[in-house]
Amino acid sequence: MSSLSLPIQTDRLVLRTFERSDIDGLSAYHALPSVQRYVFSRTRDASEVASALGIMRGHVSLQRPGDTLTLAMVCKGEKVLVGHVSLHWSDATAGQGEVRFCINPAYAGQGFTREALSALYDLAFDHFHIHRVFARCDGRNHHSIKLMQQMGMRLEAHYREHALFQGEWDEELHFAILDREWQRWTKVKDLPVRHRVA
């Protein structure tokens, strides 16, 4: 495995690890009630956002199972932090990775998360040789559900009342995609017109 080369450039974003100076950009969205509604870790005030940033600054690579890589999504033009995506290496022998994502609602709906996730999936499958990437979301979180479908992921689980989440019965969806599915998916999209048979 070659060494990880960061930052990653996509069409409109720079994906890089978090820095101390991101505190204002992160505070702008991470503690918002609409963001907190469906996230696992609680970051509701300045000190909780600061400790979350501290943790995410340590998410710089996947060296061993249990590690997480978290990348800040920085918009190329305005140089503004619009959200973040992460890849967690949950199982080494079976090559499993979990992705999570979070976007500032002010920048939602423009495909930024999708763009960042595409780059993250390339990294997961091509660089880290992960076999299966999965993502979980709340059953009511229709933005995430739509995004997972756009990413070509398959709905593998729909748990009902299997746990308590923020004081309520939880309804949770699992989406997943295998390496061979992602590679075929991206190849089909990139195929130049002249190579098409019919």
Place this chain on the structure above:
Amino acid sequence: MSLYPVYPLRTERLTLRPFTRGDVDAVYAYRRREDVTRYLFDTALSREECALAVQQRIGQLALEAEGDKIILGVELDDNGALIGEVSLIWRSVEARQGEVGWIFDPNYHGHGYATEAANALLDLAFGPGAIHRVAARCDVRNEPSWRLMERLGMRREAHFREHALFKSQWDEEFIYAILWQEWQALRGEQTPT
């Protein structure tokens, strides 16, 4: 809430009771078979391993803390034979989650015994156990097992593909579940008051 059932539990044709040291041979008769262990985490067991398994099961009779298991031997009333086992695991105390499982001697398949025993276990979990949701899982290729889950009124909640390794191969797994209110509705239909 802890659960200390009074044994044995009786159904129409079966007795669900704690394991005893005399069960080793009956357990060995089916746990030695490759077709029985194919979809279990264990491989085929030797007689010594069966003795150990029975020894462990003798103490697994109550739910006191998260992760505790109740494992009961299933005895056929007709001939007194031990034909398999059913288990109930307390997965989460806070969210009142349980998981059921079963292993049956293939010589006694096809008579609805597993369905009868598993239904008694669901009644134990949802009734005195005050569990909110009971789940069960099996390999996708283990059709008799997931057919049984469907007969119990469980819904397929998950179909995981290549999410883990199982016996050196990619695993494909079903998870089924039933909620307290669904169990209640089923039992209400069967015994109208």
